[in-house]
Amino acid sequence: MTESKLSIVDLTKKYAAGLAPAVDRLNMEVEEGHLVALLGPSGCGKTTTLRMVAGLMDPTAGSIMVDGREITQEPVNKRGMGMVFQSYALFPHMNVEQNVAFGLQMRQVPKAEQKARVAEALDMVQLGHLGKRATKALSGGQQQRIALARALVVEPTLLLLDEPLSNLDAKLRDTMRTEIRSIQQRTRATTLFVTHDQDEALDMADRIAVMNGGLIEQFGSPIDVYERPRTHFVANFIGQANFLTITVGEDVGPASAAGERNYKIEVPGLGHFGAVGASGLTGRSLPVLIRPHRLRASLQPSASVQELKGTVEQVSYTGDTLSIAVRVGDEVLQSQLHTTSGSLPHTGDTAFLSWDPEHAYILPEHAKAVAA
Amino acid sequence: MKKSIKGKIAAAVTVSAMALALASCSGPGNAAGGDSPTSGEVSLIAYSGVWQDQYNAAVIEPFKAKYPDIKITYSSKRSSAEMLSALQGQKGKPSTDVAIMDNSVSTSGNKQGLFEKIDAAGVPNLANVADEFQNKEGFGPVVMLDAIGLVYDTATFPTPPESWNVLWDPAYAGKINVNAPPSLLGLSLTAITSKMEGEDYTKSIDKAVARLQELAPAVQTFAPNPDEYQSIITGQTVLGLGQNARGQFYSDQSNKKMGVTFPKEGTVYQINTINLVKDAPHSAAAKTFIDYALSAEAQAAFAEKLFYAPSVTNAKLPDDVKNRVVPTDGSLNIVPLDVDFLSSARDKWTDTWKRQIIK
Amino acid sequence: MTTITTENPVPGTREGLESGVLEAAANKRRKRTYLALLIPGILGLLVSFVFPLLYMVRMSFNEGAPDGVVIDTFTFQTYIKPLTDPYYWRVTLDTFRMGLTVGVLCLVVSYPIALFLVRSTSKYKGLLLAIAIAPLLTSAVVRTYGWMVILGTNGLVNTSLESMGLIGSPLKLTNNMTGVTIGLVEIFMPYAILAMISGFGRLSPQLEEAAGSLGASKFKVFMRVTLPLSLPGVFTAFLLVFVMAISTFITPRLLGGGSVQVLATEIYDQTTGLLNWPFAAALSVILLVLFGTIIAIYQRIVQKIGG
């Protein structure tokens, strides 16, 4: 693998003595050209991390390296990063062009080149015609794009975005999502993107860092974090999840994914099923994850597959999908089906649940794991 | 005169102004009380500060004891000009009965028809006022006399300076206080200097101006604060102009830290008259008060308190007081400053000081 | 006319008509309420400002004789002296210069405090602000006396400088323009601080961070972002202090020791000392017109700058 663009080593921030650290020995490696989403619930330390990378805040401990060079002590104006704030932070006393040109002026780029690059940046965000506008006469989406152009025009070593889309309405958010992603891919700017919206992260990011309580629970590609969550928290935070606590039975051979095994599992008291997981899990009691849309529910028992028998507790019909909550023993499991024209189940009906073994993933740990 | 800055401020001012207006409306209304030589209410306008305190103690309180049915309300002003201004404002329907003010100002008031003539019939003690202190036209007489003195720091001057020339001594540069005109102190210094230069100040003060211009850089303040006496007592200055009466008083107050003296070249009288306001609402009671103010007893009492010389011939002063009030027996070299002349010179000299002396 | 009414369905119906009428009535009532609410203020302004002002303007065309005699007439005589006499030009110029100096110095000392107060995240911010404006609770007269004590020949400043051996003889810090300026700057500081704080609305730490992240040094951040964004507050504060400084009387009088002649002290002397009301009124009118014009021009310029 090539050397990382950005490495964060044991980065820690304690706002005040006595307080739990807002960021707790966080480690992360970001590849050149990647867009990394920092995803997590409110208060998990996303902004804090981003601000430390930007140089707007001093870490309590740890180090930050860009291109292999330690920059932890470098002041913000020397870091050469481009930052886009949640509220855009456009300079109200400058027009659009002046805003975009600001970073170039600070770098003492010659006037003519400034002009050309500003124009180019504005064209990139499709606002070339608004150069002379006052910033207060811009819509939210336009301000957003100007902020992006302003950050990108200096060809930053890193592009840092703190919830850039959260002030936009839902529709515009979708448009901007695609636009930011395409600009990012065109410019190949290595980007850290803070969000608490999982869809945004899954859609845009090359890598997602799922944060919780000041540390990264999992760092991986969108498919990775969705399909192979390392922890209960990750599984739950990204997408919907059913969990069953099971006992892992015998290893019945390699699964399709590299390094994974097929196991027999026992749902205590309810029967034996199939699932996949890391090797060497036999004999342990662990949670197994089944996404609702991969959990089949039927009103008739099947002769060929092993099934869980339960009672329909709730039915929710939204046209495209049918969601059924089924009580099995102490647990309530969600199943999501594409609707057919057939009749709907009713509360109290008996339902039979089943899944393909490759769709049941045994989580490796109960406890939190630290991303390596 | 000030500019209103903001609506809010204007509103605040408005409210207070209305309150003031209301308060002042109720003022003159109660002037309609009864009036007789022995009862009623006398409204007096006179000086403020220590003068008021001492006059209260020496004259007003004993008067009230003697005439329990006459009430005295004292309206105090910082200068005679301010008293005149107040009386001008009341002209036609005065609420004031008696005014004690500077001779030059009251003379102007007489001319402006602000005051009433008085005679021995209404004010028997008028007969005791020395001839030269009677008003020739029959208006209010002199009630007390004082003169401009040189005030000095006794630590710097163990013996009193003898000449006004000490003001020009470079040793005291920066430690001198002179109240600029229109204060009588500054006007007096102009006349004294002019006379010292051998000039007739009623015709020209050019030489005096030249001399005062030399003095000006040595002057610490042309408007001493809180006043010319405290300026010396607190050590801001060591030499300056003041009035003898208050000077004597503060000399005692300050344990002789400050002294006051009359230099040999002479000085200017400061004379106060007592005047009956024209159409005074309580004319009868007012005359009783004026009569008491001219009594030997009141004159002596006030001289003992604040060292103004009596204007009546029958006041008996203890020696230690007699030595400290301004002599009125001709023994003091007086630089005459005629009231009519002063009335026209005041503006001019004030202008001259501002343009040519202070700078 | 009738056709229009019938064509228009809403006013045509009884309901429509009524609601329209009701709305108009409600509007009218609202307007009347506003007017009624304005009456006390307008009356107050008339009584306290407009009438005295008119009276003053009228007075300025009278003629003043010695000892407070006002000759009722209509003449421009009173204006001739101040307009032709170089002395009054000097006084006017000094007044202007004092307003300018006090305004600028007051801003210079108040700006960092205001900026600090706006940006502080300390939990004592409220307390600090209270301390900064607490001097407003004491009168300007008291504070002026305080400065007289501090700046006097035997005052704190001179005695400490002397005891440190820095000066041989006391500096003249009072009874001149220096003292007046020091006093006024301090007295107006709370106003300047308040005006600036209220005008610093556009400042935001995020804008400064944005500038920093774009490569601006701390100094550049201040020059390019903080300062320009704080200008509205600075302009307001300057105007406020300037206006108060040129019209203030107490401090120039007390700390000026009779050597500082500005329009306000001149007007005071003319009224209380010489009782020349028409002349004082003329000076007041000149002060009003001259500085009113200057302020109007200032506001124009400020608006142009876009503050």
Ligand SMILES: Nc1ncnc2c1ncn2[C@@H]1O[C@H](COP(=O)(O)OP(=O)(O)OP(=O)(O)O)[C@@H](O)[C@H]1O
């Ligand atoms: N200035 C501060 N002083 C003290 N604690 C702070 C400060 N700023 C943030 N914190 C705390 O640090 C933790 C992390 O905050 P941070 O702003 O990084 O969260 P976040 O992940 O960006 O949340 P959000 O999604 O709500 O923006 C939170 O618990 C927060 O309360």
Ligand SMILES: [Mg+2]
């Ligand atoms: Mg945040």
